[in-house]
Amino acid sequence: MRRLTAVVCAGALLCLSAWMFTSCEKEKYSPTPYEITIPRYFPTALNIPADNPLTEEGIELGEKLFHDPIISGEPSEGLCCASCHVKSAGYDLGGDNPRLENGRPRGAAGVTHHNALPLCNLVFNRQGYLWNGSVAGEKNIEDIVRTAITLPEELNASEDQVVAAISADAGYREMFRKAFGDEEVTMDRISKAIAQYVRTLISAESKFDHYLRGEATLTDAELRGYILFTTEEGADCFHCHGSAGTPLFTTNLFYNNALTAHPEDPMDRFSVTGDEMDHGCYRAPTLRNIAVTAPYMHDGRFNTLDEVLDFYNSGLQSSPYASPLMHKLPDGGACLTPSQIADLKAFLNTLTDEKFIQE
Numbered sequence: 001m002r003r004l005t006a007v008v009c010a011g012a013l014l015c016l017s018a019w020m021f022t023s024c025e026k027e028k029y030s031p032t033p034y035e036i037t038i039p040r041y042f043p044t045a046l047n048i049p050a051d052n053p054l055t056e057e058g059i060e061l062g063e064k065l066f067h068d069p070i071i072s073g074e075p076s077e078g079l080c081c082a083s084c085h086v087k088s089a090g091y092d093l094g095g096d097n098p099r100l101e102n103g104r105p106r107g108a109a110g111v112t113h114h115n116a117l118p119l120c121n122l123v124f125n126r127q128g129y130l131w132n133g134s135v136a137g138e139k140n141i142e143d144i145v146r147t148a149i150t151l152p153e154e155l156n157a158s159e160d161q162v163v164a165a166i167s168a169d170a171g172y173r174e175m176f177r178k179a180f181g182d183e184e185v186t187m188d189r190i191s192k193a194i195a196q197y198v199r200t201l202i203s204a205e206s207k208f209d210h211y212l213r214g215e216a217t218l219t220d221a222e223l224r225g226y227i228l229f230t231t232e233e234g235a236d237c238f239h240c241h242g243s244a245g246t247p248l249f250t251t252n253l254f255y256n257n258a259l260t261a262h263p264e265d266p267m268d269r270f271s272v273t274g275d276e277m278d279h280g281c282y283r284a285p286t287l288r289n290i291a292v293t294a295p296y297m298h299d300g301r302f303n304t305l306d307e308v309l310d311f312y313n314s315g316l317q318s319s320p321y322a323s324p325l326m327h328k329l330p331d332g333g334a335c336l337t338p339s340q341i342a343d344l345k346a347f348l349n350t351l352t353d354e355k356f357i358q359e
Ligand code: HEC
Pocket: 066, 071, 079, 080, 081, 082, 083, 084, 085, 105, 106, 107, 108, 112, 113, 114, 115, 116, 117, 118, 119, 122, 128, 129, 130, 131, 132, 141, 144, 145, 148, 149, 153, 154, 155, 194, 198
């Protein structure tokens, strides 16, 4: 009997100490889960890798790193993610960016191959990242961060040098402890934290969103533009750039939009799929905040929205690769009147989310 009591007591003690140990561990490392509020009518499936759940502490660290030239190499010139993904430009380059050169950004050691992309609603994209969709499947935003830090045309840093610089900063070490459980700084953790932050960049407060929720009315011109955008008889933009039913204002799929008759970019969609029909194909960019995300297209060839609209109205280039969804190709474009083009532009301007882009 006494022996049994002793065993029970020992067992209870063991349980108690195990409980104390784990709860004490938890107290040391208990980041606060961050729940993305999915805007009404947005897709509900999120692209978040299982090994990098969002936490308040991770996002805070990621936001700081995103804006800190500590992650850039030589010549630093104060370069960071935010140099090419500027908030006031919808986290895209922006037409007045001092780094802009021939439609593309100049990084630490050279100009990037493509124009930049806006960091907006990326967490809802499950079709692949970058212009050509090469980051997909097992690869995710974490991989883009790593590449951005080391690519000569972007931040041109060495991983060791970045890890060493951040490790030398006590404030950062404390932030890593809060986000990841201990002070160790690694490229894996740096990439994870920044990717977490990027996933929180959600734009759903444009005038058009307010209209969809019954909180604002569109002007007659904006409404006419919306109808042009979403009808085949009109400007026929919605197949690839979405509409109220696909509120990301992109399908995130890949098309050749008849920009050029002889596509010869070694980093287009063809370079990823090897499918002959994918020459000159790119991911349709979101049109959210499109008024502020100049320059436009994968090569940044257009500086203004007016130039883009001119192209879709009368500048389409025939080729065997053009998407069958470019219904206006036989006519060279949508052939809208100047006042219809003004209406279409008025509609596109309703996609600007002032809250998202305000400094
Ligand atoms: C020198 C300018 C430059 C810097 C600095 C830069 N980027 Fe980019 N970023 C680009 C360009 C250009 C692209 C498009 C590349 C492509 O698709 O070919 C891009 C694309 C991306 C994308 C993919 C977006 C999408 O819709 O697929 C993400 C995410 C991104 N960058 C995040 C970052 C982060 C995080 C940093 C900092 C670690 C960073 N970038 C630094 C120029 C830059």
